[in-house]
Amino acid sequence: MSILENWLSPGLMHAVGWALLHFLWQGTALAAVAAVGMAACRRASIRYAIGLGTLTLMLLAPVATLFYLQDSGVERLAVRDVAAAVKLPATLPVAGSGPVQVSSMPHPLDFLPWLVEAWLMGVILLGVRSAGGFVLLERERRRQSTVVSPRILAVCQALQRRLAIDRAIAYCKCAWLQAPAVIGWFRPIVFLPVRALTGLSDEQLESVIAHELAHIRRFDPFVNVFQVCVETLLFYHPAVWWLNKKIRAEREHCCDEMAVALCGNAVEYARALTLMEEWRSAPALAMAANGSPLRERVVRVLGIKSLGAGTRGIGLTGGLLCLAAALIAGNVLVGMARPKQAQAAAAQPAAEPGPTPAPNAQSAATGASVKPSPARPQGSDSASRETESSYIDSLKSVGLDNLTADQLIALRIQDVTAEYVKGIQAEGLHPDVEDLIAMRVQGITPGFVRQLRAAGLNPDLHQIIALKVQGADGEYYRQLVEAGLQPNVDSLIGLKVQGVTPEYVRELRSAGLQVTADQVIALKVQDVTPEYLRALHDLGIEPRANDAIALRVQDVTPEYVRSIQALGLKPTVNELIALKVQDVTPEYIKALQAAGLKLGINEIISAKVQDVTPEFIERARQHGFKDLTVQKLIQLRQMGILDSKAEL
Numbered sequence: 001m002s003i004l005e006n007w008l009s010p011g012l013m014h015a016v017g018w019a020l021l022h023f024l025w026q027g028t029a030l031a032a033v034a035a036v037g038m039a040a041c042r043r044a045s046i047r048y049a050i051g052l053g054t055l056t057l058m059l060l061a062p063v064a065t066l067f068y069l070q071d072s073g074v075e076r077l078a079v080r081d082v083a084a085a086v087k088l089p090a091t092l093p094v095a096g097s098g099p100v101q102v103s104s105m106p107h108p109l110d111f112l113p114w115l116v117e118a119w120l121m122g123v124i125l126l127g128v129r130s131a132g133g134f135v136l137l138e139r140e141r142r143r144q145s146t147v148v149s150p151r152i153l154a155v156c157q158a159l160q161r162r163l164a165i166d167r168a169i170a171y172c173k174c175a176w177l178q179a180p181a182v183i184g185w186f187r188p189i190v191f192l193p194v195r196a197l198t199g200l201s202d203e204q205l206e207s208v209i210a211h212e213l214a215h216i217r218r219f220d221p222f223v224n225v226f227q228v229c230v231e232t233l234l235f236y237h238p239a240v241w242w243l244n245k246k247i248r249a250e251r252e253h254c255c256d257e258m259a260v261a262l263c264g265n266a267v268e269y270a271r272a273l274t275l276m277e278e279w280r281s282a283p284a285l286a287m288a289a290n291g292s293p294l295r296e297r298v299v300r301v302l303g304i305k306s307l308g309a310g311t312r313g314i315g316l317t318g319g320l321l322c323l324a325a326a327l328i329a330g331n332v333l334v335g336m337a338r339p340k341q342a343q344a345a346a347a348q349p350a351a352e353p354g355p356t357p358a359p360n361a362q363s364a365a366t367g368a369s370v371k372p373s374p375a376r377p378q379g380s381d382s383a384s385r386e387t388e389s390s391y392i393d394s395l396k397s398v399g400l401d402n403l404t405a406d407q408l409i410a411l412r413i414q415d416v417t418a419e420y421v422k423g424i425q426a427e428g429l430h431p432d433v434e435d436l437i438a439m440r441v442q443g444i445t446p447g448f449v450r451q452l453r454a455a456g457l458n459p460d461l462h463q464i465i466a467l468k469v470q471g472a473d474g475e476y477y478r479q480l481v482e483a484g485l486q487p488n489v490d491s492l493i494g495l496k497v498q499g500v501t502p503e504y505v506r507e508l509r510s511a512g513l514q515v516t517a518d519q520v521i522a523l524k525v526q527d528v529t530p531e532y533l534r535a536l537h538d539l540g541i542e543p544r545a546n547d548a549i550a551l552r553v554q555d556v557t558p559e560y561v562r563s564i565q566a567l568g569l570k571p572t573v574n575e576l577i578a579l580k581v582q583d584v585t586p587e588y589i590k591a592l593q594a595a596g597l598k599l600g601i602n603e604i605i606s607a608k609v610q611d612v613t614p615e616f617i618e619r620a621r622q623h624g625f626k627d628l629t630v631q632k633l634i635q636l637r638q639m640g641i642l643d644s645k646a647e648l
Helices: 010-040 044-071 079-086 112-143 150-162 194-199 202-217 220-233 238-263 266-278 294-302 309-337 339-347 361-366 380-397 405-413 418-426 433-441 446-454 461-470 474-482 489-497 502-510 517-525 530-538 545-553 558-565 573-581 586-594 601-609 614-622 630-639
Strands: 091-094 098-101 145-147 170-174 181-183 189-193
Touching: 010 044, 010 112, 010 238, 010 309, 044 220, 044 238, 112 220, 150 170, 150 202, 170 194, 181 202, 181 220, 189 194, 189 202, 194 202, 202 220, 202 238, 202 266, 220 238, 238 266, 380 405, 380 418, 405 433, 418 433, 418 446, 433 461, 446 461, 446 474, 461 489, 474 489, 474 502, 489 517, 502 517, 502 530, 517 545, 530 545, 530 558, 545 573, 558 573, 558 586, 573 601, 586 601, 586 614, 601 630, 614 630
Parallel strands: 170 189
Antiparallel strands: 091 098, 145 170, 181 189
């Protein structure tokens, strides 16, 4: 007897066992559907959503099956039910023992309680392993992590603001990791290894930090915990592990795209990934910037064309075959689980049979019954060959010849017809096979090309694909022109990527800015809003477009300007930027003024650069120096005349 049978009813034990068995075909079917969907999509975010949705369905499938089986009153199957289903006699002869009652024979499905026990044991072991991993991460965080330097912290916080992340995030330096990683859920921590801080350039470091912050913005740590839970509960099905691997890979692609969009230097980011792959070492439960296969990520980051149409075609075909096999297996398993229903279905009167053909000699001799096979339409094979031949010939007629089998499959899957190719060629475009597939995947029609040209644009083939991917059409271009912009094709793509709307352009102009398309992109990236510009105008600051970008980059806020002006100073735009670059605070200016110095903006900046502090001024007075100018104080500071022995 199974141990769990002392705690659970036999009906519940067998319902759980059947739910676990049914998930074998359910999980395979869901994974096959996910494989087809992900192979048909080009955007990483969509593939990620498909994978995550499928994983959720995988978790719900056995739960729903369990409730269904319980509601249906599933009880432990007796052998006599199986015997009735297959028309076995009540007794069976056994050599040396005489006839044996079928109902007394051991049931072939008595293993279900043991199956449930084995599953539960696996869940416990994997759960303990995962919990131990989280505990080890927390211990390493407490023992071997320190706060990053103020300079690095400023970079991290600036990136956090640009990503509009309001959550409290800790930034720690550590030596036990080789690549930046995120750990934590409600209070996430970004770990920056010493090797990354010293081995990466500033641009590379910003990119990988942006990658980790993208994980936090997307709430990926919570999703990762969900994945671990599903892996623990459904550990016995390989499809769960395969799907989780795909989800994690697509998640890294999504964060790569966000990092490149934020920092803008794809080449440096790709170099950073390559360097960190050489250092590769990160805990499995943390999300590191060097996760996922390197080659695929670098190819995607650099925008290298890697369509892989043949591979996607194979993936679609394989997924459909797996789906069909899973459904067949599911049908068989349902028949095994519910033999009474199968027997009842078999006992139902069949449709009135038609005339039975006379058996042939061989069947008459063997006594085998012959089932009539449906007549095969004459000429069906030749019709199929003619269809395929006509498709190939039609492609040759539009200049697509000498195609490989993979290319033909990909073209056929994407429904690239000769008529479609003619329509594209009529617009003066001459795409190759990969371009045609990409255009078809993105839904580019000859009408879309005509719309772009009617609006005044003359994009090339790859620009047309990029415009369609970003959703930038002729109407969007016309609205921007009406708002006062004259963007070229590349600028139009950049505007759409950054989410620039015609209303945003009009608001910038109403706030007093005369802007070009590239300036609008930069303003949007830096989150320069019309409200921000109006607040500066109210304080007497009227920046130009480039000045507004610089002010926002240096985090010059209206509150900062107001606090400086409250001290009797009237800084210009450039002076405000210089003050902020040198980290001149209102408190520093107040301290200088309290020391008796009446300084202008440039003198305050010079004093800050030379580290002339109120403490240094007080030390000079203690040595008998009075009525010193800023220039004299700077000279004293540079010469080290007032430095203590410890400073010397």
